[in-house]
Amino acid sequence: MTPVDGVLSASHLVKTFRLRSGLRSTPVHAVKNVSFEVVRGRTVALVGESGSGKSTIARILAKLETPTSGQVLLDGVPTPTRGRALAEYRRRVQMVFQDPFASLNPFHSVAHHVERPVRIHHPELTSAQVAARVRDLLDRVQLSPADRFASRRPHELSGGQRQRVAIARALAPGAQYVVADEPVSMLDVSIRLGVLNLLADLQREQHLGVLYITHDLATARHFSDELLVMYRGDVVERGPADDVILRPQHPYTQALREAAADPERLGALRDEVRRSLRPLGQERSASA
Amino acid sequence: MRELMPRWDGKLAIGVATVALITVFALVVPLLAQDPRSSANPALLPPGPGHWLGTTKLGNDVLAQLAVGTRGSLFVGVLGGLVSLVLALFFGILAGYIGGVVDEVLMLLTNINLVIPGLPLVMVIAAYVQNAPGLGSLARSSLMVALVLGVTGWAGSAVVLRAQARSLRTREYVAAARVAGEGTLRIICVEILPNLVPLIAAQLIYGVIFTVLGEAGLSYLGLGPTGSITLGTMLNDAQTGQAVGTGAWWWFVPPGTIIAALGAGLSLVNFALDEVVDPRLRQAPQAVRRQRRSRAAITREEASA
Amino acid sequence: MAFYLRRTAFYAVTVWAAVSLNFLLPRLLPGDPAAIMIGKLRRASGGRPLSPEVIASINAVLGPPKGTSLWEQYLIYWGRLLHGDLGISSTRYPARVVDLIAAALPWTVVLVGTATVLSFVLGIVAGAWVGWRRGTWLDHLVPVTTVLQSIPYFWLALVLVAVLAVQLGMFPIVGGYDVFDFPAGPEASWAFLVSAFTHAILPAVTIVISSVGGWLLGMRNMMVATMSEDYVVTAQAKGLRPSRVRSRYAARNAAIPSLAGFGIALGFVVAGSIVTEQVFSYPGVGRLMIQAVSGLDYSLMQGVFLVITLTVLAANFVMDLLYGLIDPRVRTHA
Amino acid sequence: DRSGVLRVWAGESTPFNDNFNPFSPDAVFATFGAIYEPLFFYNQLSSDPPTGMIGQSFEINGDGTVITVKIKPDLQWSDGQPLTADDVAFTFGYGPNKSPQMVSATAPDATTVVLTYNAPQFTAESLILGSTTIIPKHVWSSITDYASQTNEKPVGSGPYVLDSFSDAAYTIKANPKFRDGEPAVKEVQYLALDANQSGQDLLTTDKLDWSGQFIANPDSVTAGGRIGTANFQQDPTVIMACSNADLGCKGPQTDPAVRQAINLLLDRDEIAKKAFAGLTAKGNPAFLLLPRDQQWLADPATGESPQSPNIAAAQKVLEDAGYAKGSDGIYAKDGVPLDMTIVSPDGWTDYNDADKLISEQAAAAGIRIEARTVSDAEYYTPASTGDYQLMLWGLTQSLVADPYSNYHEYFASSGTAEVGTAPPSGQNFARYSNPEVDAAVTAAAATQDVAAKQAAYATVQQHIAADLPYIPVVVNASQAFFDTKDFTGWPSVEDPYADPLPYLSTASGVVLAHLKPVQK
Amino acid sequence: MIVERAAEPDLTVQPVLTVEDVSIRYEVDPPVDAVRGVSFTLHRGEILGLAGESGCGKTTLAYGITRLLKPPAVMTGGRVVLHGRAGRDAGGDQDDDEATTDVVALTGEELRRFRWDRVSIVFQGSMNSLNPVMTVRDQLHDVFTTHRPGMRRRVREQRCRELLELVGVDPARLASFPHQLSGGMRQRVMIAMALALDPQVMVMDEPTTALDVVVQRSIIREIMVLRERLGFAVIFITHDLPLLIEISDRIAVMRDGEVVELGTAEQIYRAPQADYTKQLLASFPSLSGTRGGFVRGREEVLGA
Ligand SMILES: Nc1ncnc2c1ncn2[C@@H]1O[C@H](COP(=O)(O)OP(=O)(O)OP(=O)(O)O)[C@@H](O)[C@H]1O
Ligand SMILES: Nc1ncnc2c1ncn2[C@@H]1O[C@H](COP(=O)(O)OP(=O)(O)OP(=O)(O)O)[C@@H](O)[C@H]1O
Ligand SMILES: [Mg+2]
């Protein structure tokens, strides 16, 4: 195992939204006291059903949202909220969004998307150096030859290619940690693995710490070292990925595990349904 | 950006051509025609050689007046449109992007402005402004009329822009830009505004139409600009000069026609922009036509087979 | 409920803002109705001097209250307003502004109301039809409406009067009713209603022609957009009759934004009616407004502006309430 | 078919004010002449002596301080109460009629009224006898605040009484108690319209029988032969200049040379043709209503303003006064260019047009005059307070064939005030002040000797024609249109018994009483 | 290029829907041939899975079968036949349900009556399939008032309540507006509505993609229960191949508008023939089994 030289940790994160309707406001407890650590070179997966607070955590880590309480610590130092320190934090912690169609501005070229973070975080570079770096990044996400892609706009790219641009953008400032919020859920099945594999490769090569957020248990298991299961804002189970998936302890994890499609159980559901209906006769009305 | 450009079609072509013609007319003809204020012609000449659109009661050449008036109206229209656009951008985009309390306050102001009926407000403000001391000749200049119309006419656009800015704000690419470290101003200007271009253009055009018509209305009510010629003041002159009663249609009809044509031309351009903002508006009818054509082709094939 | 609370609060604030604006504007800019009135009286009496009592009494009625702070004036203003006191007109001294408006308002409300509803219904029905039959020759109707929308109201009115009323004699030329038949003014009779109706046709037609295009276009666009909504496709898949899909699923949903815009559009129509009333010598508030403005009759101007604003606000408010009935979503989401 | 109802538009706009108070500036027009009358009718169109209305005859004593009026016997108010000298005396002691110079107004018997003043009233005769509407004492004695009355049920002595009133129209009907017997036209309906165009439309469609309005091409209305027209020019239209720097006027127009130059550069012919549709008469710097006032014209040179421009002469005047043309073609002196503003009320087309022409003509001579239109209110108030440079303005002619009231009203310094305040009496809004003119006007007031008056007026004319505080432009048209098919008895050039303008006080009542419906 | 595998011919199963050589084109610039010569047969009571990546033409095909194609789509060729219950051909006096219908030839009123009565469809986004401004009751009643005009109001209401109960939604929700229901409930309401007229075929186009897995599971189970009880056939469209394998009887794999492979679920899973099928299967790392196509990191590739 690679030596641990950095850690991004979430400590007792709480996020409560206020849903205002008229004069009243109701609290939405999106995240309730969640702690975990992302170590460089390792991957942590965060799974859970829709609305369980996964994206909220991602957005807190990316400083798009401030936690109601709790802290995000980078190498043990609380994260800043403004100024140069925030820029430095952003240089090191980046995010890949769910939707490659929405996360790229249709107005700007591929080069622009990758170049901006380089320029922002490395103002000392000359234009030539920036261009070289952009080319290098595009090559690294296998958008090569880079020159052919640099001037294109998002709508001229396939979904997978777009997500690669998004990844290149995340890597551009020289990120050490990447928060990937369902990075492939909007992609075609056939290209999902390509993108995930690329991310996994980069993670290895660049020694990245990755927080992989998904509701797909299968990829979570294979992609991550550690796995956290979230349910209604709480982490209900955590542990090494294989342990959690193959030997779920918490009832919710078990339910998730059950619900996930598994071709191995071919025909099982049909048989089970037939079995359950037959002895009880036609009158019995179905219940969820 | 291809998809941000309106698609070239008949409507747009007619619209652009109309507006372009009117603009060229307004810019070029005044250089060629005689002084629109010159009364050195016989009065109320019907159209004919020498005076293609006849003369007014004072002997002004209608063509010259029309050209200069169109220029004046365009000036008022564009200026008023710009003023209201700037205000709409300020209120709309700021409210939409920042959200929260700022949004509430700005939208309250916008909504108030929106529900207070426009012309009475313009009349009241114009009456006050035009009688305010210390403004001198500015008080009833076309500049002031444009300002008053601009200041009262932005709310509708602001609502539209806000809605769009709000939806853009929640786009992931805006969040992505923030994560990349972009500043707020740059995000608004570089990430959000360009995507609003068709919408902003549409709002500007709408503002121009609104101001041109508003100016005409104000002029008719005697609150228009004095000292400068616009289509509105021309109509007002024609109306008070009893052009209708004396049968001097050449004095009365052209300014109204130009206003209507300008408005219609701009609206047609707006159509194309609407279709950019909401492609369904173009695609749906087109699709029906294409399908019909193809169906017919298939039936023909089958029939011949 | 939250929705209604919110809207009510909004209207309260708007009313407050309109009233305060109305209070402030004439005070920000000097203009002394009393001086104007005294000047008029003096001219009327052929240059003879006016007695001090007369000047004093006019100052008392029209002049600015002396020795009071702006804040006190504001409170007094509200107090008077709440008692229905809008002051005395200086151009029609000593008529009370309230009486002038009370006589004029019904005309405008009926004219504008009828024309707006007519134009709305026509526009919505035609727009729904054009939208439903998108891709056919009906599409060409849409650009044509822009011309109608771009014609200045008063210009159209003058042309219509010249052609239809003067040349062809099809309609009366001026007024709200036939003053020759009803010299004593409005009365509650069938004949009078008929007269008022025939006099309202041409002004109403003007308003309808100039405003119907907007409704048509908006409705058509919404209709086209709605037609591609999943629930419309579902309704078709359900095998519902086309007429039912059109009315209950497509047109009804497409009309909702237009309804929301109805109140606001009313403001524009009121504006249009002001110039229209001028052309037709129609006895509505628009006429009063114009006279007040040209005579710098601040009380009347304020009064008319306030009444127009409040009326439009009230219409908006009613629309909002109705909107809640028509679109169930707003009742829960603000 | 129209049952003999006469329909009138006197230029009033909707809605009508329910106001029949003869003291109110906002009263409807039928108040003056049709319902209320003065003692005598002074016909502006002729130099004949006034004709009696309520009054039978009058006498002014030698020094002009006592006027004794005999009124007609057995008069009645429209409510049946007797109209006696007591009412007349009451009227002259009431409200604004009570001038500071008045000593007493008494009624020694039922038909005699004695008005006593502390100063000669020769020149005020027409005002006192011809423009003071007589009111019933039994109604008005209890009214203290006459200015804010609306007098919705007027009780008068004229040929008509109020029948019905609405915002859009009111009707007056024949007064059976009228001293000369009920007038022949039994009903008159007054309309309110908001645009000249509407009036013209109604005239051509036979919906209107009488109207006094400007119609640029009267032929289009009269062509059918049904509508007759009359146009008696009377009131001078002038460029009024705030002329007196000493009283606070600001601008180049305070220099008489500038006013003289403007006077010379005007192309009055064109203005008359284009702005006033050729319906006006020629103005004169003596401000006389020629030929009525022919005997008062001292110098034939002031009998008519130049009709065509003389730019060279105008420029010479300027250059002699020290002005020089600047690089922009505009004359200037001491670095101050000749740059002024002339205003007229919005919608007064003829005035607006004339302003535009004046502006154009001035520019041709090197003077910049910007033409602006303003709201009515913005026109009258600044005029009275002197807050303007140039205005196109209408002076009114005196009722009688004697220019005194004009000279006194518009040129005497008693009628003016500092800029910023309105003159307490008189309408010298040009703020002209010339001791010689003042002395001449005072002298004319104190005499009835024609030669003495002529001498005094000569002095006045000489000064005002040179100083030009009011630069004459035209003598304004006043067009009247009337239905000659349904009604006869309209005034004509042959029989100008009254000016047939429906908005003219007294005269309109006289015309109404003269008319006869055509029996069909 | 269809790799249809001769599954053991089961003579007890009857075809309910035959799709023959259907081609559909979008008349855009340039034209898109979204469905190209697709043929398959749907048997009574069967779940036929339709798999394939985004944009391969699944939805278009479903719309084609149900005659719901909207402009600019045109069916350029092919036949869709819905067989009568006993396999009889259409006859004049037979009940609609019994008739064999050439779906493509239906027009106007006939088509309208055919819809929902015999083939119903549940769309991709159930969120938007319900009219937001009509109550659930109104939208359910609509189906009956149109297709069963003689039905009494009371009976109708009763039937609606039954339907909701059937899919596990509280009948009190009849009075609700769609936005007052959760996503899962809306989906169930749509399924209830699709069942209302007891159709022979129900097309489900990604009915559960927007839902979270647990809810998704319960709905799928619901559908299977109902199918067992009511005997309708289902065309189930999704790109989630593992899910299809788990629940379908047979699966058709589509690519670029063509069906590249059709076989029983077991055949597809255990022994895929077409390369594309294999590739698709490899895209889904197995939950409990091996990593499949998922290679994590360079060294493992080398190590493998
Ligand atoms: N800006 C916000 N305002 C109010 N509530 C919010 C906001 N953002 C998220 N929430 C609520 O917080 C909860 C958690 O949302 P979050 O997006 O983190 O869930 P998630 O696990 O990412 O779900 P999904 O899998 O659907 O993306 C949800 O109930 C959501 O409605
Ligand atoms: N209205 C349209 N105009 C033009 N092309 C269209 C239209 N609708 C769909 N297409 C094209 O037809 C093809 C098939 O689309 P379809 O929606 O049937 O795919 P799908 O398999 O349902 O995909 P998904 O899994 O994303 O729902 C695609 O290439 C698509 O781009
Ligand atoms: Mg999420």
Ligand SMILES: [Mg+2]
């Ligand atoms: Mg699909």
Ligand code: NI
């Ligand atoms: Ni006059």
